[in-house]
């Protein structure tokens with residue numbers, strides 16, 4: 001999937017006043033809040049507000065966003081900027097903070113280490129890879145934004161490689177994602193070093209994707225002689 005939906009959301013105030021209460025009616029466990037920002041202050045302010053929500057179990061900080069005050073480069077492409085966001089967020093919350101890394105970098109390990117050194121409680125990866133397609137009839141980019149974020153099974157090998165590299169380089173937990181769409185993919189991610197897995201694009205083609213993956217896990221584990229996920 002190639003998308004350029006941007007960071008569509010109603011804003012943190014509405015998330016707190018409407019989305020979280022609506023979610024609490026049907027989902028009775030802690031939720032992860034995924035936070036984006038266009039400045040270090042944005043991140044800190046949003047996390048400070050979410051810190052007060054008991055329903056939010058932990059924060060996942062998306063550093064693939066452009067730094068509008070720093071030339072528009074993504075926070076996640078520079079170790080110093082990634083560390084600055086991590087420090088600012090950690091200073092305003094007692095909830096666990098997972099820094100979500102961008103794969104659009106030459107050396108993902110240096111960004112991962114910078115976040116760990118700045119106090120991150122965990123890391124998650126990967127966000128979407130930058131991609132582009134051209135419509136041959138119109139000779140124009142298919143995406144109005146010209147480029148978009150690539151996700152889904154096509155990016156799984158890249159995601160797995162990066163999870164493997166990062167998990168070996170840091171001592172904090174790593175959450176793996178990028179193209180996961182089956183129980184076998186989950187096992188591969190865990191073998192690469194992830195302690196948990198997230199599923200994105202697969203939910204858009206099948207809203208029951210996560211349910212099916214979870215239900216298929218025991219048989220898939222049995223197939224490979226895995227008695228407990230913790231052994232991976």
Ligand SMILES: Cc1cc2nc3c(=O)[nH]c(=O)nc-3n(C[C@H](O)[C@H](O)[C@H](O)COP(=O)(O)O)c2cc1C
Pocket residue numbers: 001003005006007034036062100126127128150151152153155177178179180198199200201202
């Ligand atoms: C439509 C769409 C919207 C997304 N929005 C966000 C977002 O708001 N914050 C974020 O951190 N990642 C966002 N992502 C990235 C996904 O969370 C995930 O990191 C990426 O798509 C790779 O995983 P997947 O192949 O399972 O989708 C989005 C992805 C898609 C396809």
